[in-house]
């Protein structure tokens with residue numbers, strides 16, 4: 122990382138301190154410095170913003186409004202940088218990719234403040250210039266100043282009129298720039314939404330919102346009332362879900378004791394749908410890709426209530442350990458689902474929550490959309506098909522497999538479950554979630570952030586013939 126002094130001495134020509142050049146000594150703003158450090162860690166070390174931010178705030182003892190500001194600035198800038206780079210390009214004689222990354226990140230932070238926050242423009246510019254002087258150097262601050270002053274001359278809407286391709290000529294490009302998503306993701310979302318561009322725009326907008334914190338009360342181990350007493354509000358669909366408007370979920374007793382947990386509502390509902398399919402024999406369940414254990418935690422609780430047993434497995438040891446912590450009665454193993462460690466036909470129900478691009482959870486990981494690579498899709502779909510064949514081998518004839526992805530990409534969803542021949546009967550999964558509206562045309566279920574306030578999770582229920 123470029124540190125103060127790497128690029129400049131902090132002193133003006135002739136050894137004069139910067140204050141002597143007509144500008145006061147730059148002020149160190151803790152919130153903006155934390156946001157900036159987070160962005161640099163994402164760029165340089167492939168850090169996960171949502172994992173690093175709480176640590177960074179704790180280490181620096183940043184709390185309250187400053188913590189909220191640092192988080193908003195960092196996450197908002199990471200989400201919005203597709204739009205911001207187009208604006209920066211229009212205000213500079215250098216393309217963003219030719220700007221030194223530490224300087225570019227600082228300018229992006231400034232653009233975010235100017236175009237998407239209520240911070241007064243003069244404060245946004247001067248705070249950013251201070252940040253550049255402190256962290257990048259006095260020379261680059263002149264360039265940053267020139268760019269930001271141009272950016273400040275227009276609103277976001279006015280800039281979009283200039284920098285976004287016209288919607289009638291290039292609808293995907295228009296949505297990509299307007300809502301700050303890579304083009305290939307916009308195309309994939311549009312396809313999954315049946316070509317509806319208006320709905321695609323609503324989805325992309327929802328991806329730019331921070332998701333609410335959803336909790337699950339694992340049945341038989343915690344109650345919704347317990348979560349409500351701790352300040353949560355019952356959710357719309359899942360009988361086990363509540364949303365926590367504020368506060369640290371870890372401080373809720375039931376969460377601390379693993380009787381409840383943080384879990385997206387759609388994740389709860391796909392597990393519930395699998396458990397709801399009526400079966401004559403119902404003793405033995407498998408969660409094939411269980412780490413870190415969100416769905417396994419709920420399946421384990423549901424299985425225990427009806428005296429069935431769950432085997433939870435993951436190919437990675439450290440993820441299997443997390444499953445161990447999330448479950449109480451389940452047997453947990455480290456195993457590759459494509460090379461089964463179990464007898465064929467041993468299970469009545471199998472959950473296959475397959476590794477995927479995660480395009481359905483972009484709300485949660487501000488930088489994820491820029492990290493995903495469309496070239497990873499064919500490799501993932503090969504693995505998904507392989508795991509699905511294995512899941513169908515693992516379930517007994519008449520038993521049921523839930524194929525789940527946290528991605529609505531058609532290659533990972535319909536294309537994987539659509540060519541099973543006569544190995545399996547596809548059930549209408551919507552019938553097992555009657556409380557949830559707008560799940561699509563069936564027989565599959567597709568959750569959406571803009572429709573349900575959940576991740577964009579896909580579910581197919583397949584009964585082995």
Ligand SMILES: C[S@@+](CC[C@H](N)C(=O)[O-])C[C@H]1O[C@@H](n2cnc3c(N)ncnc32)[C@H](O)[C@@H]1O
Pocket residue numbers: 388409410411412413414415416417434435436437440456457458459474475476477527
């Ligand atoms: C989408 S995540 C599962 C999330 C989990 N079901 C939950 O609700 O918390 C996919 C998991 O599949 C695991 N995985 C990837 N390849 C696998 C394989 N060949 N066999 C078993 N697990 C695999 C990954 O380690 C990852 O933990």
